[in-house]
Amino acid sequence: MDEQRIRCSDLRARVLSADEAQAYIRDGMTVAVSGFTKSGDAKAVLQALAARVQRTGDPLKINLLSGASLGETDAIAAKAGIIRSRAPYQSEPVLRNSINRGEVKYTDQHLSHTAEYVRSGCLGEIDLAIIEATAITETGGIVPTTSVGNSPIFVERAKQVIVEINVNTPAEYEGLHDIYLPAGRPNRAPIPITRPADRIGTPYIPCDPAKIIGVVFSTLADTPSSIVPADHDTQRMAEYILEFFDHEVRHGRLPNHLAPLQSGVGSVSNAVLSGLAASRFENLEIYTEVMQDAVFELFGAEKIAFASASSFTLSQRMARHVNDNLARYRDKLVLRPQEISNHPEVVRRLGVIAMNTALEVDIYGNVNSTHVNGTHMMNGIGGSGDFARNAGLTIFVTKSIAKGGRISSVVPFVPHVDHTEHDVDVLVTEQGIADVRGLAPRDRALTIIQNLAHPDYKEALLEYFKRASQHGGHTPHLLTEALRWHQRYVETGDMRVRQLAKVTG
């Protein structure tokens, strides 16, 4: 097996156990690992490091960079207390709690930006890259597994590299990836992608074998995605979006096969994308960062011509299906570095239709994607900004209420802004759809409140907006009340006024 998995013969002598490999990691190091939304993440060495620290009590903290979220390794590392700082994304409850307690310094980044920061040197040197792989080629090239993420730039910039060969990944993964890194400036050329299917690089991450200090064999599986099936609300949201697409096609603003689709991570986005399976649309293309189950359902329904992403993030059942049917998908898929899957240049050129999930939106269309009550990190911003800012059509989806109605997802004022109203074209809840393109803020407010708010909150929103408007302004607000709904939720567990009355009256 070693010979097929390690085709560069020099490297066969560098096979280590995970425990031997973790000994290379010392306190204060910057360690950069493969992994994007729980897929293709380097697992064995970090888990062995966490075990060592828990066993010995050695004080050790690293700066941990990745593509996006790791699977359970983020939790294991956070529990062991070995993360000093973390970037550019996370979505793991244990780690999140450490971040919100101020124990882990987390820097939330646009996912297309991290490679540029690494390249510029302003995040400091990368001491060690740990990359999960299917195989190593004759020249030391690293063939990734279920994600590419930031691995190419990490390998290029790291002083040393450890490769984790996951022997449970099919050898047929080789050929799925397309590795291309923009050159350093000022000699950078245009990225020559004009269609999602364009291949512009190599099927492996180039790596000088001399940099590879160890090869570890691993059998640890990706943490499966836990997609919640579509419910009544998400189905309605999908229906609104399909009707809207139909409307745009009829008005000549979208072609019959739409435009390349991007869909954010999560159950709502997945359900919306699934909705296309029963639609009239065909020959669709995907240009996204993550392929969730829905992408393969659409392949099953023969709706998709091609899909490009930076990772698979699949349920256990769908991961098995994909692994068993790789031959079928081989010419229809590509996995790219996240710098390319999310690159403003390509997203803008292709005119991607971007569909992402909001935590909440305000009456003018500003979106909070990340911070509960404006303070507590939920999931990072991820690629939503890369897509929302540059897409041909930018859609945000959210259910109109949460926590059984105690939270309205349409609020007077979002207490944290990830996407400004400039970057939001269309908003969707199970109540309806609001096309706010070209609308001035006061018109936008009325459209958003009327079309998107839950009936329990609509009147209060209208009343806020009307009173605010009496004071004038381009985006009228009442500064003393703008954040009161969130404050009320913090104090009483309910945004609604009558709850406040019960508590205070």
Added chain:
Amino acid sequence: MDEQRIRCSDLRARVLSADEAQAYIRDGMTVAVSGFTKSGDAKAVLQALAARVQRTGDPLKINLLSGASLGETDAIAAKAGIIRSRAPYQSEPVLRNSINRGEVKYTDQHLSHTAEYVRSGCLGEIDLAIIEATAITETGGIVPTTSVGNSPIFVERAKQVIVEINVNTPAEYEGLHDIYLPAGRPNRAPIPITRPADRIGTPYIPCDPAKIIGVVFSTLADTPSSIVPADHDTQRMAEYILEFFDHEVRHGRLPNHLAPLQSGVGSVSNAVLSGLAASRFENLEIYTEVMQDAVFELFGAEKIAFASASSFTLSQRMARHVNDNLARYRDKLVLRPQEISNHPEVVRRLGVIAMNTALEVDIYGNVNSTHVNGTHMMNGIGGSGDFARNAGLTIFVTKSIAKGGRISSVVPFVPHVDHTEHDVDVLVTEQGIADVRGLAPRDRALTIIQNLAHPDYKEALLEYFKRASQHGGHTPHLLTEALRWHQRYVETGDMRVRQLAKVTG
């Protein structure tokens, strides 16, 4: 004169007076005009329209699109009440007041986005484009004057075109412009600019002569820019930035000639750019949206190799100098469509250093560029988002206080977000410079408060942050106090607590 200015002989019969031309404009029309930051704007026909409406009392309102701000025409049109809606930018006090009273529906857009919205059709049809020109070529091509802005897409999409030939513009303007429009999707190619000096298009705006329904001769000058000279504070800010550039060069993160520079409109940005004249840096390149006086001062100091923008916005003195010395600048300048000068693809490829002005910043680095107290529009967001999001290095500058100290420009929480902390690398006030690249929010807050805040406000900011941190979170805040500084200013005219004490105690 007609023959040189109108080289397409068919069009010589279509010369109209401004008053004849304005009669083509009817109530409810969408009119799209040339003009970018008070330069190269179509003046004669709109002013004649305003005069007619004021004379006759005819009810008439148009939807007015432009490149960016018009000169005094924005004020004249607003006073006459002929603007129903306005996009994508404004910075004119009379118009601004109409917007804040809710009389004009203003849609604030990223300046690179407007052309895409027009192309997609979602802003509706353009009934008439009015374009200021130096000349019309043999084939009907329109040679712009001091700006390009959105004129190429307006001419391409408008049903009819009126050309205002400004006979006071030197014929030598011809050849300064480089007109290139990205193709419609899905057949769009990469934009082939890899250096600021690259010319990729035609020196005129292609136009079918049959679309040109009138040619008006005009002598109206651009409204001159009113740049305030550098003062002690702006000089210090320039010094901090120059020291920072030095530091980056020493650490190998910038080359000796830096990277192409973008500088926002306004006195502070102009002063910062002027500061480079006395620096050791040479062979600089400019890739920006507006060339202000400082760019020509840098040419005078032989600091600049090439400058690319979408417009000149100059003082009267500097405009005269440029017009008198066009031969000298001919090979060193280009004016492009704003879609190209501000395009994410090019800005990111070149790794532009973006320097823009903030109204205020919060402790985590979010920037408000547009809305006073979160409600009242000052100037639009302009191109700051195009550059800030995609630049290689993003700097925002602001004086630490305003209104004689009654306003702190460093606040707990900005009441309007134009640029999220993800898009902000470095912040500068006259107090100091904060390099927040790679910092987690709590570290960012301490750096921002310590380095940037005015002494009168530093303690209060630290105290807010410390109390907020006791409640945990990734970006700690106190929801009941986050907007209190702004509220206090609205109520008392001073953000400082002791003023409040006087009023309430």
